[in-house]
Amino acid sequence: MRRILRDLKIMLLTNLWIVPVVAALVGALFYFVAPPPPMHARMATGAVGGGYHTFAERLRDELALQGFSLDLVESAGSADNLDKLGRGDVELALVQSGQELTLSDEARSTLNGLGVMYREPLWLFLGDTAKFERLSDLIKLRLAIGSANSGTQAVTAALFAANRIEPPQYPQHWQQMGGSKAAEALIAGELDAAFFVGPAENALIQRLAAEPKVRLASLRRTEAYLARLPYLSRLEVGEGMLDMQHNTPDRDIVTLGPVATLVAGEAFHPSLTPLILEAAKTVLKHGSLLDPAGSYPAKPPLSLNTLSEAEYYYDKGLPILQRYLPFRIASLADRYIILAIPLLVLLFPLFKAIGPIYQWRIRARIYRWYKHLREIDQQLYKGSLPSDLDAEIARLERLEDELARVEVPLSYSSELYELHIHLRYVVERLHSLKAKNQAAPE
Structure with missing residues (x-):
């Protein structure tokens, strides 16, 4: 035994030269490997109680299970979210499709679409006595077109512009009002009609659907609108879909709507993409009243750049390591494996020369x-x-x-x-x- 230990000591002392060589190579590996992605981000969500904020809260809770911290930043809507992304105040934001088209090409090039989260129907609720066939009929009515700079007003403005009704032609009895304020005025009879944008499950939409004093209108000529506004989508809402007790709507209707798109700014770390999208997939896995289960997230609009990590996720799913390991461990392993391969290529002839x-x-x-x-x-x-x-x-x-x-x-x-x-x-x-x-x- 003593002889074996002595031989081992001789062997180790003889090959002591390899220690600094391996140490130098491993040091180079740690020096050149990219730092791990941060485990926190900020996300602009819109107003509290809105569809964006509700979704963001669910996404935040799901990400917390992976040890990721998502800070929610309230905003005035999609336009404000884009401003916050541009200034670097947040790394992520929910943006209504079509809003990105208002940006310059240079500003849009700094943004990346991670994916479509869900569809946002445009709802037109009418009072008891209001008569409506086409959008031009709304000129005679007391109408809420959405709050200033809101996503609702952006959609309604696009629809009116397709009918060659521009802001200077808007009647004085149209009001820049939205949300709960518009809903209260409509129920009180102070408005004849009001536009709202949001998921069918939204509390405000559900409240209006259960209100006997208002009814839901169907939009006509949807194909003509889609040809001019490709960032919108057509949605069919079956009878009683919003509220079966009150049978809202009382017949099958058709409406239009943008999609809620998750957008990343320049400060967003691309390696977080699969983590964020997988959490969103879990949140949305059961679908909604209008979106079938498993439909979202989906590829972002073509008007936005798409990260290669997002393309990979939609084509092949999660990276291999993240399918079996927690994100933090998989992310580190993935980075070191990339540089470990050339390191092994160098070490193989080195160890081969030891003998x-x-x-x-x-x-x-x-x-x-x-x-x-x-x-x-x-x-x-x-x-x-x-x-x-x-x-x-x-x-x-x-x-x-x-x-x-x-x-x-x-x-x-x-x-x-x-x-x-x-x-x-x-x-x-x-x-x-x-x-x-x-x-x-x-």
């Missing part, structure tokens, strides 16, 4: 002694040995004593013993030469 180098260094401990034997052998051949053979013999015997203290692994002992034999052979030759010289007549 020959080890063999050479051990044998060098033995073979260097042959230098002295070779010098004496050459002098014997040339007859040029010094006259004082006793001094040369004493020098070789000292070498023999030093050689006895040389340590080599057990597997190389035979070569060490061969050196002892050769050294003794040369010493005997010198003794023979000395005796021959002494016996020669003067």
Whole structure:
């Protein structure tokens, strides 16, 4: 056992040179690998109680299970969300499709669409006595077109513009009003009609659906609108879909609506994309009254750039490591694997060389002694040995004593013993030469 430990010590000391080499390569790996993505982000959500904020709260809770912190930032709507993204106040925001078209090409190039989260129907609720066939009929009515700079007003403005009804032509009895304020005015009879944008499950939409004093209108000529406003989508709402008790709507209707798109700014770390989208998929897995289960998230609109990570997610799903490991661990492993491959390529020939180098260094401990034997052998051949053979013999015997203290692994002992034999052979030759010289007549 002691011999084995000694051989192991010799081997380790002999190959000690590899430690700084490997340390340098590993250090380079940690130096050049990209830092892990942050485990927190800020998201602009719209007003509290709105569809965006409700979805963001569910997304935040789902991400928290992965140790990711999502801070929700209230806003005035899609336009405000885009401003916050542009200023870098937030990394993520929910934006109504079509709003990005109001930006310059340069500003839009700094944004990336992560995906469509759900559809946002446009609801037109009418009072008891209001008559409606086409949008032009609303000119005569007291109408709420949505709050200033809101997503609702953006959609209604686009629909009116398709009918060549521009803001300067808006009647004075139209009001820039939305949300609960518009709902209260409609129920109180202060408005004849009001537009709202939001999911069918939204509390405000559900309240209006249960209100007997208002009814839900159906939009006509939807194909004509879609041809002019491709960022909108057509939605069919079946009888009683919003409220079966009150049978709202009281017949099958058709409406239009944008889609809620999750948009990332320049400060967003692309590696977080699969984590965010998988959490959104979990939140949306059961669908909604209008969106079938498993429909969303979906690829973002073509009007926005798409991160390669998002493309991969929609085409192939989660990265392989994230399918089996927590995000934080998978993210680190993924980064180190990328650089570990070239590191292994370098280490393979390095470790392959350990054997020959080890063999050479051990044998060098033995073979260097042959230098002295070779010098004496050459002098014997040339007859040029010094006259004082006793001094040369004493020098070789000292070498023999030093050689006895040389340590080599057990597997190389035979070569060490061969050196002892050769050294003794040369010493005997010198003794023979000395005796021959002494016996020669003067």
